[in-house]
Amino acid sequence: MDNEIYEAIFKDKVELRKEKGKKFINEYELKEDLGEGSFGKVKRVTRYYKETEESAEQNKSDYAMKIFHKTVLSHQRTCFYESNSNDPKMTNLLEFADNEINIHKYLNHPNICKLYEVIDDEDDPQQKIYLIMQLGDLGCIMNFCEITFKYIRNQAILDYLKMNYMQAAKLLFKQLAQAIQYLHEHNIVNRDIKIDNIICTTLYPLNECCKLIDFSTSRIAEKDSIFYDCAGTPGFRAPEVQFCLNDGYSPFKLDVWSFGICLYVYIHEKLPFWGEGDLETDLLARDQPLQFEIQDDLLINLINSCCAKKPQDRPTIQEILDHEWFK
Structure with a gap:
């Protein structure tokens, strides 16, 4: 963890x-939509x-640009609950977007997607x-093994992962x-951790390959x-939320x-609970036990x-992190 401010x-x-x-926003050339x-x-x-100023050649770096439309978000009303209060207050989605920015802009960890710059011109x-933001060019972790075998040339690492x-x-x-x-050590909760995020x-290095993204509900x-x-x-959410x-x-x-749930999905390549609607899905999560198709007792326990x-x-x-499965 990087402790620098x-x-x-x-x-x-x-x-x-x-x-x-080509279209530009400041020094950034716009490319294809990512999602x-x-x-x-x-x-x-x-x-x-x-x-340097004297350099003849230009370098380039790719990033992800997330675009908020302030007018649209400010007209979309929603309820907001303050911590420790079940009294809902009306607000708009622009307030939620501002909250995401105010949290994400300070996050500095090798396994969290970094926010580099915020451009907000009132005029x-x-x-x-x-x-x-940092670009997740290699995609969702569900594709990790395929990506690894395609790009890594270190045979020892490949043999280790294939084995x-x-x-x-x-x-x-x-x-x-x-x-x-x-996040938790800094009193931040994400509340929407899912495999797509x-x-x-x-x-390179492998211990920094995984990044958590999207702090819109943090x-x-x-x-x-x-x-x-x-x-x-x-x-992906816990049943008590519903x-x-x-x-x-x-x-x-x-x-x-x-x-x-994310660990279960990565291993089984499917969600453990899924109904015809949100309520049925949450009811299954509340009432049904997990069904495993693996024999790893430590992983099942975790x-x-x-x-x-x-x-x-x-x-x-x-x-x-102290669980025996990670040993």
């Missing part, structure tokens, strides 16, 4: 231009630069916010646990905080459940403990 660069001027048929985030579109962008006629698929899982999920531990950005929380809002993605109207839930234990029906029975992230 970090903050993404903030720029309050945006310049939109075209050069030789849709919770609050906006994500595009690949390329930044061109020179190492921008398009009324957009642009986030420049035991579980070694790849240990490599990736130890990194995911370390990312969550970093765990990507590979590099294979919140600041104390260790004893109780939340009452419904967060997370059906299939059934928390009276008692609330611990957001830290929600992240632990989601970690366990996943079962993370996905204990009672949140208080789930381990802390440190206890996950």
Whole structure:
């Protein structure tokens, strides 16, 4: 973990231009769409630069650019629950986007996708916010082994991973646990950890290949905080989130459940609970036990403990990292 104080660069001027048929936002050339985030579109962008003023050649780096449309988000109303309160307040999605930026811009960990720059110009006629982030060029971790065998030339590493698929899982999920531990140590809960939000950005070094992305539902929380809002993605979220109207839930234990589900999905290549709708999916998660197709007792124990029906029975992230399966 990097303990140095970090903050993404903030720029309050945006310049939109075209050069030789190419579109630019400031120094970033817009490329293809990469997908849709919770609050906006994500595009690949390329930044061109020179190492020194005297350099004849230009270098380039690719990034992901997440684009928020402020006007659209400000007109979309939603409920917001403050920590330890079940009294909903009305707000808009722009407030949620601002919350995501205010949390993500300080995060500095090798297993968390870094936010480098925020461009927010109040005079921008398009009324957009642009986030420049680390690019997950190698895709979702579900493709990790295929990616590894394609790009890594170190035969010893390839033989090690081919010999035991579980070694790849240990490599990736130890990194995911370390990312969550970093968040929890800084009183941040993610609340939407899912397999699509765990990507590979590099294979060198291997211990930094796994990155957690998307902090749109993240919140600041104390260790004893109780939340009452419904967060997370059906299939990956803990059942108490759907059934928390009276008692609330611990957001830290929600992240632990989601970690366990992601590990299950990586091993089995399917969700353990899936119904015809969100409510049925959450009911299955609440009422049905996990069904395993593996013989690894330590791994089964780890996943079962993370996905204990009672949140208080789930381990802390440190206890996950200390589990025998990771030895």
